[in-house]
Amino acid sequence: MMTATLTEIREAILPPTGDVLLRFLRDAYYGQQGEHTTDAYPAEIALKARQLGLIGQGEKRHTLTNQGYIVGNVAKEYCNWVDHGRNMPTPKPPQSMIEGKDVLDLGCSFGRWLWEFQRTAHSVVGLELQPEYVELGSALARCEGIEPPTIHNSGVENLDKFIKPDSIDFVFSRLVFNHVDIQVTLPKVAAVMRKGGTIWIQVETFRGAIRRIFEGELRVRSRVLGAFAFCNSVGCMLTGRQMSLPVKGRMHARHRIAYPTLGWWKRSLKKLGIEEFKLEDDDGGNATFSARKVR
Ligand SMILES: C[S@@+](CC[C@H](N)C(=O)[O-])C[C@H]1O[C@@H](n2cnc3c(N)ncnc32)[C@H](O)[C@@H]1O
Structure with missing residues (x-):
């Protein structure tokens, strides 16, 4: 059903009225968390969203x-970016x-970071698991x-099927x-990076996740x-392996979430020749680190 209506959804989010529909969906998304309301929107926008099955x-x-x-997830990120x-x-x-670099974004959603990177990069490419994000992203790029x-x-686990070895400067x-x-993805990341290339990764930290x-x-x-x-998280740090749970629901079919510590990330990257680990930011919940492939 999703695939059958994606073309209609792509049409509906285009100008001149697409912007209002996207804002409606953003507010409906937040509304589910009790933060916003969609009461002020014209009835025909709610009708359109209903006809599209949204x-x-x-x-x-x-x-x-x-x-x-x-679609609301994309609408939220896109409208917030505009705002x-x-x-x-x-x-x-x-x-x-x-x-001037060859840039790879892993889990790039609808591609908004790539939009920015491609202004100055030599080349950009992304991988994203959710097909709807990829489709809607190309429609939104055209709007822009x-x-x-x-x-x-x-899935980023298959990145070697799309990206050549030693071809990327910035992940x-x-x-x-x-x-x-x-465990599957990190060695593949190292393999596609050129020597001297850099990674920039933001993750939720063990400490932040436990607190939450x-x-x-x-x-x-x-x-x-x-x-x-x-x-x-503990299993991943001790054995390198993650368990995965099948989940019923909206997005990914399996849930394998893990929050290794920053020390674990540093050691795991070093084993792959990615060193010079630098903590770029840590807000107590999410941390961003960079590192360079030295061999
Ligand atoms: C929190 S969002 C972040 C999106 C984007 N990186 C950003 O900063 O705006 C996580 C993204 O990762 C994608 N994702 C999750 N698991 C993935 C996987 N195994 N392979 C590729 N993408 C994945 C999700 O579909 C989603 O787009």
Whole structure:
């Protein structure tokens, strides 16, 4: 169903009225967390969203369907980016890491970082698991008058199928690595990097995740998933392996979340010849680090 209506959704988010629909979906997305309301939107926008199967039938509040949640996620990120003057959030890699370089973004969502990188990079390419993000991203790029960057619809675990060895100067990955099969992916990252190349990775830290899981006001399901994440993080650090759970739901079919410590990331990268580990930012929940391939 998602594939059958993606073309219609792509059409619906284009100018001149697409902007209002995207904002409606953003607010419906936040509305599910009680932060925004969609009450002020014209009835025809809610009707359009309903006809596209993005919100449920006959409900008073505008509840996103599974499909609507996926599109709402993109709408949220895109509208927030527009509202912030089309600037990416900090921390950002310095221009010297991008300019003239061959850049790879792992888990690039709809490609907004690539839009920025391609202004000065020699080449850019992304990998993204969620096909809808890739499709909607190319429509949004066109709305912005931007050439859509190449994004391969694939798990980052398969990056070697798309990217040649020794071909990348800069690997960027933001808020993705906690969700992937790290043991499979990291050696592949090292293999596609040129000697002297840099990685820039943002992850949720072990400390931040534990605090959120055990101190927050979480529902039972979140606590169970939190306990799984804790065991998986410890298991990953001790054995290099992650367990994975099948999950019913909106996005990824398997849940293999793990939050290794920064020390673990540093040691694991070093084993692959990626050294000069530098902590670029740590806000207590997410940390960003860079490192260079030295051999
Ligand atoms: C929190 S979002 C971050 C998106 C983007 N990096 C950014 O900073 O805006 C995580 C992204 O990783 C993608 N993702 C999760 N697991 C993945 C995997 N195994 N391979 C590729 N992408 C994945 C998700 O679909 C989603 O787009």
